[in-house]
Amino acid sequence: MGLPERETVTSAPVPLLQATDVATVFRTPRGAMRAVDGVSLSLARGETLGIVGESGSGKSVLGRTLMGLITDGPETSVTGSVLLGGNDVHALTPAGRRTLWGTEVAMVFQDPMTSLNPVKKIGRHLSESVRLHLGLSRAESRDRAVDLLCQVGIPEPARRAGQYPHELSGGMRQRVVIAMALACGPRLLIADEPTTALDVTVQKQILDLLQSLGEELRMATILISHDLGTIAGRTDRVAVMYAGRLVEHARTAEVFDNPRHPYSRALIASIPHLDLSPHTLLPAIEGRPPNLLNPPAGCRFAPRCVVATDLCTTQSPALTGRAGDDTGGAVACHHPLGAAKEATV
Amino acid sequence: MSEIAPRTRTALAPPVVVATALAVAGLVLLVFGATTPVLIAPAKAAIALLGIGLFLNGASRVGKALAGPGFDVLFWASAAWLVLLALAIVFVDWLPLGEDRDVAATVTEPVFGIPTFTGTHPLGTNGSGLDLLARSLYGARSSLLISLTAVVVGTIVGGLIGIVAGYFRKAVDRVVGMATNSLLAVPPLILLIALATVLEPRLRNVALSLSLLTIPGMVRLSRATTVAYANREFVTAARAMGAKRSRIMARELLPNVLLPIMSLAVVMISVLIVAEASLSFLGLGIQPPEPTWGNMIAEGEGDVFEAHPHIVLVPGAFLFLTVFAFNIVGEKARQRWDSRSVKL
Structure with a gap:
């Protein structure tokens, strides 16, 4: 599943991150909830991947599963494998995972209001993990904290390091959260909706910062978002998620210019444009996402899909590349849009 | 003027x-x-x-x-009273006071002396000629020592149990919850009386049995605060940076739980001062001739109070002022720390 694109899109011989058939199931009192259901991904060093999907499509759970924050336990079941720099994240001991976190992989969280401890100074947020992982002395870690604040574009870093989170604005706080994630030089950064809680003007700054840091530090980035606008032009590839599954996976420009899955096309069509005349109705997707406790048989998008046939409601489509497509795009649809167009032409 | x-x-x-x-x-x-x-x-x-x-x-x-x-004049007056009392307790051994417990030394002293606020017995004497000011100050020493020890022990033990229960949840939480609920189900005074019949009435034992009263409240407060903070993203963020569970509890959760716990602790001091006085009044606390406010008030039993009200009023005033002051200071602390945690 999803194997064809790996050889073509990934340039490095051994990918930094290789997830195969990952499924995360929460055992709830009302039944098993399949939040992530058979997702395969790979990411080379320095590459950026965007994961888009609407709320509840399993993007965040996928991010946390890839990182190993969600593991197999009494209330969750994680199957499949996640290889991070050659280590299987889910086969490691908890102590082994802790050594990966911060140094190999780090995460930027959604809400900078709650992802900083209100009673800890900014500097201590940064210096603690540096001392823990890199074994720096107190003075060295303080210098490193100031360097990090400088790196994420915070003015007067030495003064800011002595302040508490509530003394900083939302954008500044998110910069601190990014600095925390960068503290130990991770090779993979997972940004889970890093701009959702921020002002639009600040959103662009934070996204630009993430992009430039990724290029500067040659750090692979996974950008999780429900907003296609944040992904456009900033990632090498995009994976579109729907109800716990990948429905389309291709180069970013390819997805935007030539979406192949009806869901991707509908998502892109529902982005408002400035050049639309006033009072134009935005094309919205009819219906609601399926209940993950009891997902529909066959293609999960079928009940809302305009091109669905009987085949779609009975048989689940696999993520496959299109014949003759050398860009590595893959789509999970019985009636991909490009193919339909070719057939009619 | x-x-x-x-x-x-x-x-x-x-x-x-x-x-x-x-x-x-x-x-x-x-x-x-x-x-x-x-x-x-x-x-x-x-x-x-x-x-x-x-x-x-x-x-x-x-x-x-x-x-x-x-x-806030009441706050400063309360703080001044507590500071004054604390100084008096520390230096009571060197103050020029009358005899406080040796009845043999006071055979020549007047009995039931009325408070004059001057002279050798500013607050009067009791039925054995012992000086009431000296007795009140020594009583303050044992009262405060007992209640402070009990609060410190109760806060540390209850706070830690609460953090562990609130962070781990599940079985740990259920066991802790069951234990605190059963402790709360026993009427406090009856628990104290039961403990007093078993334990020798010494300062340490009284303090430890009183600390049992503070533990359930502390556990509940620290558990609730921990649960509220443990779901915040900074705890996940710390975990995602490779922090161990012990580190998360000590570095991330404890500082947040400390403020509400401390303000409850200040209020608890006054509750325990009253509890200690009740025990002494019933004869279950520190035993005479060693003075405490409770056993001094108990000296007014029978007809003594009617004839010599100051026997009860002097220790009663000390008790009242101290509890009142702790409540005012505790309330101020709670307001200040609560509003700050709201702002954050």
Whole structure:
């Protein structure tokens, strides 16, 4: 599943991150909830991947599963494998995972209001993990904290390091959260909706910062978002998620210019444009996402899909590349849009 | 004095002068009411209370004029009382006080001496001629030592159990919840009496049994606060940076739980002072001749209180003022720390 694109899109011989058939199931009192259901991904060093999907499509759970924050336990079941720099994240001991976190992989969280401890100074947020992982002395870690604040574009870093989170604005706080994630030089950064809680003007700054840091530090980035606008032009590839599954996976420009899955096309069509005349109705997707406790048989998008046939409601489509497509795009649809167009032409 | 003030040019603004005059007049009335022997008791009390009222009013005005409108005279008076009491407790051994517990040394002293606020027995003597001021101060020492120890032990033990229960949840939480609920189900006084019948009535034992009363409340508060903070993203963020569970509890959760716990602890001190006094009153706490406020009040049993009210009123006043002061200070602390945690 999803194997064809790996050889073509990934340039490095051994990918930094290789997830195969990952499924995360929460055992709830009302039944098993399949939040992530058979997702395969790979990411080379320095590459950026965007994961888009609407709320509840399993993007965040996928991010946390890839990182190993969600593991197999009494209330969750994680199957499949996640290889991070050659280590299987889910086969490691908890102590082994802790050594990966911060140094190999780090995460930027959604809400900078709650992802900083209100009673800890900014500097201590940064210096603690540096001392823990890199074994720096107190003075060295303080210098490193100031360097990090400088790196994420915070003015007067030495003064800011002595302040508490509530003394900083939302954008500044998110910069601190990014600095925390960068503290130990991770090779993979997972940004889970890093701009959702921020002002639009600040959103662009934070996204630009993430992009430039990724290029500067040659750090692979996974950008999780429900907003296609944040992904456009900033990632090498995009994976579109729907109800716990990948429905389309291709180069970013390819997805935007030539979406192949009806869901991707509908998502892109529902982005408002400035050049639309006033009072134009935005094309919205009819219906609601399926209940993950009891997902529909066959293609999960079928009940809302305009091109669905009987085949779609009975048989689940696999993520496959299109014949003759050398860009590595893959789509999970019985009636991909490009193919339909070719057939009619 | 207050009539002259507006006319002469003084450095201070007139309201301050009026306020100072009020405070001074109040103090004079208080001293006059307390020390004039010719007056009958109700008149003394009335004059003294009027004096206290005037003094507090004047002091409040002076404070507001000098320190801004946020000045809270009751808080500062309470804090002053507690500081004074603390100093007296520390230096009580070196103060020139009368005998406090050796009855053999006081055969020549007057019995049931009335408080004169002057002389060798400022607060009078009891039925054995022991000095009431000395007894009250030594009593304050054991009272405060016991309640502070109990609160410290209860806060540390209860706070830690609460954090562990709130962070791990599941089985740990259920066991802890069951234990705190069963502890809360036992009436506190009956629990104390039961413990007192088993344990020797020494300072350490009384303190430990009183700390049992504080533990359930502390566990609940720290558990609830921990649960509220454990779901915040900074805990996940710390985990995602490779922090161990012990580190998360000590570095991320403890500092957040500390503030509400500390403000409950201050309020708990006053509760435990009363509890300790009740135990002593019932004869289950520290045993006479060693004085405590509770067993001093118990000396007024029978007809003694009617004939010599000061036997009960002196330790009662100490008890009242101290508990009142702790409540005021605790309330202030709670307001300050709560509003700060809301702002964050």
